[in-house]
Amino acid sequence: MTNTEESTPSPEIFEEYAILSVRDLSRICAVDERHILELVHEGVLNVVDTDSPEWRFTGAALRRARLALRLERDLEINLAGVALALELIEELEQLRRRARHGL
Numbered sequence: 001m002t003n004t005e006e007s008t009p010s011p012e013i014f015e016e017y018a019i020l021s022v023r024d025l026s027r028i029c030a031v032d033e034r035h036i037l038e039l040v041h042e043g044v045l046n047v048v049d050t051d052s053p054e055w056r057f058t059g060a061a062l063r064r065a066r067l068a069l070r071l072e073r074d075l076e077i078n079l080a081g082v083a084l085a086l087e088l089i090e091e092l093e094q095l096r097r098r099a100r101h102g103l
Contacts, residue, residue, distance in 0.1 A: 018059035019048070025057055029065050036065070042079040044068045044086060 025045075026033040039045045040055070045065055049056040057065075067089075068082045077085060 018062060020057045020059075020062060022055050022057075025062060025065060028062060029069055031069060038079060039065060039068060042083050044079065044083045 020028070022033050022036050026036045029036070036045070040047060045057060045061050045068075047055040048058055048061075064086065068086060071077050071082050071085050072079070
């Protein structure tokens with residue numbers, strides 16, 4: 001392993017600890033900042049720091065935004081449908097975790 005590989009965090013670690021601005025999120029997701037704002041207003045993304053003059057998002061929001069944009073693009077779902085689909089996906093994941101752990 002080279003020094004570059006050692007110092008570069010994996011995407012999972014980056015996403016877990018990242019705090020991102022609207023600009024960061026839009027750049028990483030390759031969408032306009034207005035689209036990120038629409039995702040927030042539709043309830044798809046949650047802002048972590050509402051007291052700050054600039055909204056901040058966690059790495060979990062990055063994963064959620066990427067999934068939302070894929071659903072929107074690939075399945076041509078509107079934002080309300082994306083919000084519902086994400087809610088159902090998360091509920092399904094919770095049920096699967098419970099089933100694995102025998103709860």
